[in-house]
Amino acid sequence: MRVLAAMSGGVDSAVAAARAVEAGHDVTGVHLALSRNPASYRSGARGCCTIEDSNDARRAADVIGIPFYVWDMSDEFHEGVVEDFMDEYAAGRTPNPCLRCNEKIKFAAVLDRALALGFDAVATGHYAQLRTGDDGLIEMHRAVDHGKDQSYVLGVLTQEQLAHSLFPLGDTSKPVVREEAARRGLLVADKPDSHDICFVADGDTAGWLKEKLGDRAPNDGGDIVDDATGEVLGQHEGTYGFTIGQRKGLRIGRPAPDGKPRFVLDIEPVSGTLRVGSRDRLAVHAIDADRARWCGTVPERVEGTVQLRAHGDEHRAVVTTDGEHVHVELLDHASGIAPGQAVVIYDGSRVVGSATITVAHRVREEVQA
Incomplete structure (x- = not known):
């Protein structure tokens, strides 16, 4: 089977590609260039898809012995993930960009292109398992390692997409993957896991949104209101900087009558009102x-x-x-x-x-x- 291995530059995708080769597939590695301005992308453990990651992916492909390409998916990523992220926050909602990336990019745009080029499947380093059910349909199940299970962010995949997907790591724990990477001579064996939102350069989501939203910002501030009493407790600089359940950053300045902290209960982007109350x-x-x-x-x-x-x-x-x-x-x-x-x-x-x-x-x- 001809398999396109999506290689992020991390240890998981590298081992997944190696396992696909070991299983007898004809594998080609591809790294997705997602930034319109790669020089602005961060390095280190924050996020993914950086210049550093591209180089790591190329070196891993060389060690595995497979062809390697870089695909420019920056336009698709900006439209399907970044713009969606900004629109959702502007509307007072809290999106998950990784889930949207899987839906719009990795298992839509990439898979469509792979099939058009004659590949049979796309392999990734996600932790999830695929099985064939009694009805002949492909089922997706949680990974053996529940601590690394990524089935949540793959829950957007359709039957057609699952039928052309491979998740070689679903039956494995992360420590075993790192040990295997070291044994295979992959330099990413000890590379830290990525975290945070890959297109937010310093991890400051509120600051990033304030800069990027511009005229799309639903408001430039408003009242922080006690949901139970209607009392105005303070002001904020924009509802896009908050999400329901948030406690930090309210800067109300005085405790609730019971002495317990307040949390964001509701966000009203049109009026700019944040309603807060107790955890319960x-x-x-x-x-x-x-x-x-x-x-x-x-x-x-x-x-x-x-x-x-x-x-x-x-x-x-x-x-x-x-x-x-x-x-x-x-x-x-x-x-x-x-x-x-x-x-x-x-x-x-x-x-x-x-x-x-x-x-x-x-x-x-x-x-x-």
Whole structure:
């Protein structure tokens, strides 16, 4: 099978490419150039897809002994991920750019180009497992290493995309991957894992948004209001700098009557109002979501679990859907859930699908009491 190995420059994708070769596939490595101005990209462990990463990917391909290319996907990345990120924050929502990158870039634009060039599949270093179900469909399951499991950010993949995907690391733990990389002579064996948002140069998301949004900024400040009393507690410099559940950065200056910290409960981008309150007011018992994407057959009802953040907890839930819209009743209450986040639905370890949260229904005070 002809396989295109997406090589980020990290240890995971390098070992995934090596394993694809070892499995007998005809493998070609490709690194995705995602920045319109590569010189501005950071180096080190923050983010991914830097110039440093491109060089590391090339060296790994040389060691493995496979052809290597760099594909310029900067326009697709800017439109599908960066612009979406800014639009979502401007609307008072909290997006996950890694999930959107998988949907729009790695398993859409890249896979489409790979198939057009005659490749049969794209291999990546994601930690997830693929199996063929009794109905003949390809199922995606959680990785063996639950601490590294990345099925949440892959929950946007359709059956057609899964049928042309390979995840060689799904049955392996991260320490084993590093040991294998060292044994294979890959210099990235001890390279730190990437983290943060790759296109935010210094990790300051609020500062980056303030600079980039410009006229699209929904407001240049507003009131911070106590959700229970309506009292104005202070002001802020822009709702895009906050997300639901956030505690730091409010700078209210005086504690709540009970002495406990306040958290962002609601964001109103048009009026510029932030509503804040105690932690227990963040509890959510139900979720509505749209833009559903299904990994296989569309279900009517799932009694399983949902995950609401990357590396977040699982919550027991009953999920109903008409195919496009999703309603989730949480049997285990969640906390601090924001519109724009993804809800990924599981039946045991199998990923059923995902949707984008539009409304998080908070537990009423009388129920909390």
